Amino acid sequence: MTASSPSNSTQVTPLQRRAIALAALTQAVYLVDSIARKGLADAEDSRALIESIFNDPSANDSPAEVYGGIKQLSTGIRISREILQGKSMPQTKALMSYSAGLLTIEQRLNKDHKMRSKLGEGMARIDKQKHYFGSAVHPSVCAAIADLYGETISTMKPRIIVRGKSEHLSQSENTRRVRTLLMAGLRAAHLWRSNGGGHLTLLLRRKAILRELELLQKSISLD
Known part of the structure; x- marks a missing residue:
């Protein structure tokens, strides 16, 4: 995969997929976390993620196609890089906690046929x-997903407890x-697990994944 074509499925490696x-x-x-702390979330960043829930890629597709292209994940790429680089951010602990919880639940869900x-x-x-x-982001559709x-x-356990300001979290919307x-x-x-990712992957392959994230960010700036 070249830096200018991260979504070219014929060149996407397992590490790049992760x-x-x-x-x-x-x-x-x-x-x-942004909703919990500030009551706000970028609409376009949210749209790409919500639409991905309905997209089921074939084995040959790049995960980027699930999100409508790598540009739709620019925020995630930037924040992931900052975390892996060890930059100090007030929300880092919460983000890592939520991510670990989702990874654990997904792993258990994979073994729970009934669920x-x-x-x-x-x-x-x-x-x-x-x-x-x-629309995937129509209020009625989002309400149904939330339900x-x-x-x-x-x-399921571990139950993810989202922490933030009660004035925001108390609002049903x-x-x-x-x-x-x-x-x-x-x-x-x-997508992380199905492409070979695990709980120890970030610990063992941190530098390699960081390099891939840097390439992805460069590819966005070149487009």
Whole structure:
């Protein structure tokens, strides 16, 4: 893969796939934390993640295609780089906690056939709503995703506890947005694992993944 063509599926390596999945996961938890602390989340960053919930790539596709292109993950790439570089950010601890929780839940979900079936049936129903309303980010669609998350993923352990300001988290709209983005984060966690990522990957391959993230960021600036 050249720096200018990160989404070319014929050249995407397993390590590059993991870097893209990590960026998506980081972007999801970053937006969750932003809603919890400030009541805000970038609309376009959120849209790419929410739409990814409905996208099921073939084995030959780059994970970037799930998100509509690598540019849609620019925030996740930037934040992932800063974390791996050890830069001090007030939200780092929360982001790592949310990410670890989603990775653990996804791993357990992979072994829970009954829960996966329930989740799949629910998403098939919501997909019909998405087509009816014409948008994955329609309030009714997001509400349905949030409800499904509450009925399924919220019942699994470790339960992800989102911490922030009560004035934001007490609003039902923000609760729905948080749950929808956590569902998107779970999607990214699945891409991470299915492309060879694990809990120790960041520890053992930190420098290599950081290099891939730097290449991805360069490719965005070259477009």
